[in-house]
Amino acid sequence: DTEVTQTPKHLVMGMTNKKSLKCEQHMGHRAMYWYKQKAKKPPELMFVYSYEKLSINESVPSRFSPECPNSSLLNLHLHALQPEDSALYLCASSQVSTRAVYGYTFGSGTRLTVV
Amino acid sequence: KNQVEQSPQSLIILEGKNCTLQCNYTVSPFSNLRWYKQDTGRGPVSLTIMTFSENTKSNGRYTATLDADTKQSSLHITASQLSDSASYICVVRARKGQGAQKLVFGQGTRLTINP
Numbered sequence: 001d002t003e004v005t006q007t008p009k010h011l012v013m014g015m016t017n018k019k020s021l022k023c024e025q026h027m028g029h030r031a032m033y034w035y036k037q038k039a040k041k042p043p044e045l046m047f048v049y050s051y052e053k054l055s056i057n058e059s060v061p062s063r064f065s066p067e068c069p070n071s072s073l074l075n076l077h078l079h080a081l082q083p084e085d086s087a088l089y090l091c092a093s094s095q096v097s098t099r100a101v102y103g104y105t106f107g108s109g110t111r112l113t114v115v
Numbered sequence: 116k117n118q119v120e121q122s123p124q125s126l127i128i129l130e131g132k133n134c135t136l137q138c139n140y141t142v143s144p145f146s147n148l149r150w151y152k153q154d155t156g157r158g159p160v161s162l163t164i165m166t167f168s169e170n171t172k173s174n175g176r177y178t179a180t181l182d183a184d185t186k187q188s189s190l191h192i193t194a195s196q197l198s199d200s201a202s203y204i205c206v207v208r209a210r211k212g213q214g215a216q217k218l219v220f221g222q223g224t225r226l227t228i229n230p
Contacts, residue, residue: 042220
């Protein structure tokens with residue numbers, strides 16, 4: 001299995017809703033990432049988990065709450081979002097290594113619309 | 116400051132023609148450079164990954180070059196097809212020792228192939 005699977009593919013939520021995005025990989029990667037991507041812009045890093053521990057939080061608002069329950073799963077819990085949070089949310093995974101040849105695999109993303 | 120600059124921002128060519136996309140970077144110390152293809156609303160898909168010692172790498176009709184001295188890379192697409200229409204993103208990893216991989220993204224080149 002060489003894929004990163006994200007669910008759901010599309011999500012529409014109100015500003016008072018609570019929802020979660022899910023990400024799963026079975027490549028044995030011990031680093032997992034959440035990115036936010038607006039239209040016609042490159043992905044922006046939000047969070048990094050290394051060995052199931054949060055290692056980087058890029059000053060993301062607390063209405064986004066990440067969780068890494070085990071080495072294969074990564075969740076992003078959403079609460080009280082704003083319309084400007086509408087974007088494509090990408091999950092990625094990689095080896096934790098100094099070796100340059102290791103790849104970095106992205107999921108297909110969740111298209112989130114906040115109404 | 117670590118930066119990745121891509122040119123052109125957008126490009127339109129006829130089906131069957133060749134094209135070359137450019138990437139200049141100031142990321143240091145350099146670890147590797149990757150080219151990704153991203154269809155609208157989907158996650159990026161890796162095309163090539165190149166390390167410091169590699170000058171050229173091919174993946175089917177895609178050929179990437181790297182000049183580590185001038186800190187430039189190019190992606191050449193041969194005999195373009197309609198399915199090549201996408202954004203092409205140049206991504207550079209800085210060598211910072213053990214740990215999750217943090218990447219620097221270019222803004223992307225939006226390529227449109229017309230019949």
